[in-house]
Amino acid sequence: MAYIKINQDNIKDKNKAIKICPFSAIEEKNGLINITSGCKMCKICVKQMPDIYSFIEGKQSKINKDDWKGITVYVDHVEGDIHPVTYELIGKAKEMAKKINHPVYCLFSGNNIKHKAEEILKYGVDEVFVYDNEELEDFRIEPYTAVFEDFINNVQPTIILVGGTTVGRSLAPRVAARFKTGLTADCTILDVRENTDLDQIRPAFGGNIMAHIHTPNHRPQFATVRYKIFDAPEKLQKINGKITECKIDVEKLKSNIEVLEIKKKEKVKSIEEAEVIVVAGNGIKKETDLKMIHQLADKLGGMVATTRPLIEAGWTEAKDQIGLSGRTVKPKLIITCGVSGSIQFVAGMNSSDVIFAINNDPKAQIFDVANYGIVGDLYEVIPELLKKM
Amino acid sequence: MNITVCIKQVPGTSEVEIDEKTGNLIREGIDSKMNPFDLHAIETALKIKEQEDSEISVISMGPPQALDIIKEAYMLGVDNGYLLTDRKFAGADVLATAYALSQGIEQMKKYDLIICGKMTTDGDTAQVGPEIAEFLDIPHVANVKKILDINSKSITVEMDMPETVEIQKVTLPCLITVEKEICQPRLPSYKLKLATSERKIEQITFDDLKDNDATNFGLDGSPTQVLDIFPPTSDKTSEKWEGNGKELGEKLANKLKEMKFV
Ligand SMILES: Cc1cc2nc3c(=O)[nH]c(=O)nc-3n(C[C@H](O)[C@H](O)[C@H](O)COP(=O)(O)OP(=O)(O)OC[C@H]3O[C@@H](n4cnc5c(N)ncnc54)[C@H](O)[C@@H]3O)c2cc1C
Ligand SMILES: Nc1ncnc2c1ncn2[C@@H]1O[C@H](COP(=O)(O)O)[C@@H](O)[C@H]1O
Numbered sequence: 001m002a003y004i005k006i007n008q009d010n011i012k013d014k015n016k017a018i019k020i021c022p023f024s025a026i027e028e029k030n031g032l033i034n035i036t037s038g039c040k041m042c043k044i045c046v047k048q049m050p051d052i053y054s055f056i057e058g059k060q061s062k063i064n065k066d067d068w069k070g071i072t073v074y075v076d077h078v079e080g081d082i083h084p085v086t087y088e089l090i091g092k093a094k095e096m097a098k099k100i101n102h103p104v105y106c107l108f109s110g111n112n113i114k115h116k117a118e119e120i121l122k123y124g125v126d127e128v129f130v131y132d133n134e135e136l137e138d139f140r141i142e143p144y145t146a147v148f149e150d151f152i153n154n155v156q157p158t159i160i161l162v163g164g165t166t167v168g169r170s171l172a173p174r175v176a177a178r179f180k181t182g183l184t185a186d187c188t189i190l191d192v193r194e195n196t197d198l199d200q201i202r203p204a205f206g207g208n209i210m211a212h213i214h215t216p217n218h219r220p221q222f223a224t225v226r227y228k229i230f231d232a233p234e235k236l237q238k239i240n241g242k243i244t245e246c247k248i249d250v251e252k253l254k255s256n257i258e259v260l261e262i263k264k265k266e267k268v269k270s271i272e273e274a275e276v277i278v279v280a281g282n283g284i285k286k287e288t289d290l291k292m293i294h295q296l297a298d299k300l301g302g303m304v305a306t307t308r309p310l311i312e313a314g315w316t317e318a319k320d321q322i323g324l325s326g327r328t329v330k331p332k333l334i335i336t337c338g339v340s341g342s343i344q345f346v347a348g349m350n351s352s353d354v355i356f357a358i359n360n361d362p363k364a365q366i367f368d369v370a371n372y373g374i375v376g377d378l379y380e381v382i383p384e385l386l387k388k389m
Numbered sequence: 390m391n392i393t394v395c396i397k398q399v400p401g402t403s404e405v406e407i408d409e410k411t412g413n414l415i416r417e418g419i420d421s422k423m424n425p426f427d428l429h430a431i432e433t434a435l436k437i438k439e440q441e442d443s444e445i446s447v448i449s450m451g452p453p454q455a456l457d458i459i460k461e462a463y464m465l466g467v468d469n470g471y472l473l474t475d476r477k478f479a480g481a482d483v484l485a486t487a488y489a490l491s492q493g494i495e496q497m498k499k500y501d502l503i504i505c506g507k508m509t510t511d512g513d514t515a516q517v518g519p520e521i522a523e524f525l526d527i528p529h530v531a532n533v534k535k536i537l538d539i540n541s542k543s544i545t546v547e548m549d550m551p552e553t554v555e556i557q558k559v560t561l562p563c564l565i566t567v568e569k570e571i572c573q574p575r576l577p578s579y580k581l582k583l584a585t586s587e588r589k590i591e592q593i594t595f596d597d598l599k600d601n602d603a604t605n606f607g608l609d610g611s612p613t614q615v616l617d618i619f620p621p622t623s624d625k626t627s628e629k630w631e632g633n634g635k636e637l638g639e640k641l642a643n644k645l646k647e648m649k650f651v
Binding site for chain 2: 041217379
């Protein structure tokens, strides 16, 4: 079994050896230093105190990585309307596939969707696998998982990318668990190694830290990625790829779920579509002060978005939250007002074209990502700005 | 009806940072609390109990400190509590967590419905629920924002999709993950605190589970591994403006005009 070995003899300062763990998972018991079940295997202790802590690899079932070929993108769609995150993932898949000389595949399942597969090929996919069945009319977890399973068994792709949409976040874990393989949620950086191992990077441990994660002994490797993290490729003039229709035994598409009704929500423009965004952060003192943020957004023809604390205060709505647990945006212009720039927030907006940040704390982290950092009191800067516009 | 709710203890002040010089993690305040999303899961169960004769059990996987959140669940009105704890579970990723929980759940009272929070504030994956459902081989519905009907055979829920709301009727047993908006959690009751102060919390360890292959748990049972952690970097060129509010406001207005945003 893999574990962290403790060399008790090398411990000179017990307290220091205990304090090294940021998760308080190291304790002293009967005079000995112990690692408790709170351990998150961040390996900080191994890195910082190698003479005391060492990581012992467990024995791992070695898979034959050559048996797994191709990078697959799951086509996220509602009744054939393909979600643009799909194209962004195809862009990333192509970039990685080139490195390891693998094909790019798409898995497209639904009802009456065949004719839409052509559109996907325009983005330079090598092969689209289509499952077109009545039973796949609405998204229900069991039939969609069954199709995914069938596809993986037949095609054996090494990497599978799924959009971090409502459907993707429900389906990907289900399929990953069926294959007892790893899944990394909300990756912000992806790359592939020569041996086809996927390098996955995401903010982690609920803090201002990036974690570099890999799946060295399992295939396929699963990752979900949010909308607007990567760029969609240009459409091709000439199509090279092909469409493969797949058959699946309808017995496998049985479900315990019945879809009774689908209600259209009133379509409100979402912040993801906005070209200009003004963000209200915790530097806003009262709810009524949001008026000035709205005025600024109106003058710029943009929308107002917000950080999490304001939603928790009940001043703004969850759908307007930017960040890891909110929306990812990529506008032409974003102005943050009284936002500290925590990694969870920044992960949702740092690929915006131009970032302005107003904050009165010169050390605020938001200035690390801003193109224009305005060190000042938003209650002075914004009224003046409104006057001059 | 037997309802099982999965709850997790998370850091109270979730600000972990990394010291750029030493590479050490800095954690301010190590106090912990119940994952706020799981309070909504518990409340959902309590609401069902008000309508339909039910027994509610919670399970949490974590170190012994997690007993605190189970006691809190008792103060909210939960009937039974189980703590799944063993050093063999340490270092578990999503798969190993969900697998251990599914094994633990099988040691508990038979369930008709399992409720999970939408996500945790520290793991933040929203994946544990669907994976538990897969290991238990039951259907699941994620992003549930309303329960329309529940009876001994099925549950009818509203699933929140970006542009639509889908009404799904699911046969029991099944698992749902619930949105915050499904209900407003109640506060712990002092009366229940007194009444439940002696109530037992069942501990489940590795030896109690059906699967006795330790390599399926903890770090060994985790396909994903953390290679490295590091502070985020940025390579964008940036400039910083200082001055009084008037100067800055004017400079900003001019820049926006220059860039043709106004
Ligand atoms: C797992 C996880 C996921 C999360 N997901 C998200 C997410 O998706 N989105 C999100 O936003 N947060 C998220 N958070 C919370 C996040 O960590 C931060 O707590 C949050 O983003 C902080 O919001 P803020 O910058 O508005 O507030 P604060 O951090 O309180 O910052 C306020 C800033 O305003 C400045 N300020 C104060 N007064 C003035 C003034 N008069 N003029 C100018 N500046 C002023 C201060 O200097 C400060 O920098 C998440 C947290 C976790 C643990
Ligand atoms: N260690 C755990 N113990 C009990 N339940 C958990 C645990 N981890 C996650 N869960 C459940 O799974 C949900 C989603 O968690 P996550 O995938 O970590 O975002 C949570 O809201 C809990 O209901």
